[in-house]
Amino acid sequence: MKHNENTAIIIGCARSGLAAARLATKDGYRVSVYDKKTYNQFHKDDQERIDILQGEGVQFIFEPSISLDSYDLIIVSPGVPLDLPFIEEAIKKGKKVIGELEYAATFCKAPIVAITGTNGKTTTTSLVGQIIKAYNPNTYVVGNIGRAFSEDVLHIPESGVVVAEVSSFQLETIETFHPKVSAILNITPDHLNRHKTMENYCKAKYQVFINQSDADYVILNEQDEYFEEAKKLASGQVITFNNQKATLRGAFSDGTSLYENIGDRQELVCAIKDLKIVGAHNIENALAAIAICKAFGVPEEVIKEEIQKFAGVEHRLEFVCTKKGVDYFNDSKATNVGAAIPGLISMNKPIHLIGGGMDKKISFTEWVKLFTGRVKKLYVIGECKDQILEECKMQHFDAVEAFETFEAAIKAAYQNAQSNECVLLSPACASWDMFESYEQRGQIFKEIVNHLEG
Template identity: 45%
Template sequence: MILKGKKTLVYGLGKSGIAAGALLEKAGSEVYLYDGNTQLDKEKLCQEIGGPCQVMLGDFPREIMKEIDLVVLSPGVPTDLPEIVEMKTANIDIIGEIELAYLCSKGEVLAITGTNGKTTTTALLGEIIKAYNENSFVVGNIGTPYTLVAEKTDENSTVVAEVSSFQLETIRTFHPRVSAILNITPDHLDRHHTMAAYIAAKVRITENQTEGDYCILNYEDEVTRKLGETLWAQVIYFSSKSVLAEGVYLKDQKIVLRYEDTEEVVCDLDDLQLLGVHNYENVMAAVAMALVYKVPLTIIRKVLGEFAGVAHRIEFVTEKNGIAYYNDSKGTNPDAAIKAVAAMVRPIVLIAGGYNKDADYREWIGSFNGKVKKMVLLGETKEDIARTAMSLGFHDYVLVDSFEEAVRTATELAGSGDAVLLSPACASWGMFKNFEERGDVFKKLVKTE
């Protein structure tokens, strides 16, 4: 795609939108910026872009549609907004920021999606690939926008990318050499509306792959297991429950590889610093991706032993008065929160609740199995969660009005030998900018009280 001279609108001015605008400016586009937030500083936005641009804030100026050639959507922008639908009807070219980055970058891409585990798997695979190829970049939802590093890549680069369903909605040519879909469970239904639409968005990670590429899939996830029968790419499964004829699996407290007629132990689970079966699945996915990318097992083993996990994902914070505090702020949906509860080895006082994504909390509460002794609920979902808990016979909950009160109450309810676990099963929006801020506030409160 030729970007030079094109009048390009960046819709949504978060971190990835700003990076997209800067990339477009360097590529010679005439850049227009739009965001509904009227509090943004127009002059500062142009400075961040690094060149002249027209900034529009507040209500969307529909007259601009007569001027623009291309629209780059930030991931948080729903594709069914009225003005986006109008643009499609008017045959205006619309892509997402990850597609823009791919068009402007070189080298090969290893891409990871899934409802849960993306960040841990991406971080781990990123460390493995860095140890194998110094000319590598770790990008996406994990913190660094792909558009921010696209110009730094060359033919020998490897990009490890965490990609969301929001980003995959707007790809066209995005083509990973190796892809992975870790799992698919209900999430973001407020955005995608149906599970079928959500699954279709996730599966798009594979749509440009060919027979020379690889896709790594979870054998124990019904959706991804069936998907493996339909792809052009070569499929490698990982499994936490089954011994596979080919793939990566758990056996006798070890991660085992069976590939190209050989079976070899990758590592003992005791060698890992990560907790829980879900994290063993993340490790197996990263191992499978690295192996098909021809990374030597010696490098993989070394990184596995050193990797301590990522912030906000069942992150040990501290222990005070015999109470262990864990930050799982990235547990933004019930399935992720189920995994956090399962990973705990102490009785739990659970802090939960937040922004409503139209989730169903029954399976999550049903998974407590006596491990959760008390639940502290806050946010706009607290009443919904409380009603669901009551209907399932779980009555040990407290409703609070603020995050500070939640942490204080959880500490009061916990005793020596217990764990206070922040695993909200809900998004952070409305109370915090993102799950990182929520987790950082939790850690600060825990350490200062």
């Protein structure tokens, strides 16, 4: 291919990659999109997006590997590891390699609120989005939450607000991304199959505040293991949240109510019993949201009203239905051990637990240790089922059975569960070995459950 100064290639053909392709086309680039998968391996919705973009002149390359020598701008989708040989080679040659988040942000004139963390991102981002939207209707919730920043950025006015859920994958490739308010909710082991070490994982998370100044705000969790390190490295003004004791400046709980003391006096936000979301993890999410919104300048009365309205998000401890006295819950968003633990703790009935999925090279010990006295039986699926079975053996938990298919596990739980018990899908693993996303996994769970005899 003849070198052209206006050529760009997008690596990865999922939603954010396709959105970046359209944005780059509007930016004047001649755009190609590369993916090692073939066209027929994509979901029908993605195939339709590919067809539309091809009609707009975007070239698609479906091959096992590719040379990037002919492209000036290389935009990497979040799910694509940077240590792929052809990407490493491009970086070595001085090619410009950025992520979709970074590329979209270069077009954004509105202030950005960026929320990251191992667990609680989607719930907190949704809650913050709801609160700020009540204050400013021109609020756009984007990022890892399911809508790519590139899809909306050209429509966002300078007077608007962007609330972005950002992952460690997205943060790896930022250069100038600059939120007005950033937040790290927590850091626990996750994605070590990609980041290799906790040091690398933390470093990626800290990128969220790397371009901030003293005029900006960083929201941190005082109870997190990495709090002191993050606080020391933070570029903006640090505001904290704490679920156990009062903060010097931030949001906190006394066990019965939520408060903030970010302004010139302490304010009661609401009683915990008035929240629609339940569990200690959701108290932390609410406190983070209070701190974020207060730092952004949302009036107290708006925060108080909206936080009590918020009913949670799909696929996160979502009640599905009751069949024959058995409650069914969809916690497909629990894609790691830290995210799955709150589901176990929140249930007040014996649990028939469906778990397992893609191996992210993390330990299941902490999760399995909580089974005794809570989990009546574990129904395990996915590529890491042998690892989970071995951990159950190590922890002397015998009420476990492996299944080849998701549907078989659900139907076995249905057959075994008795009245006043519950069936909980909370996998503690990623979904990509069997599904396109945790959303698809949760949706299929709900569809199967809703068709069970009542």
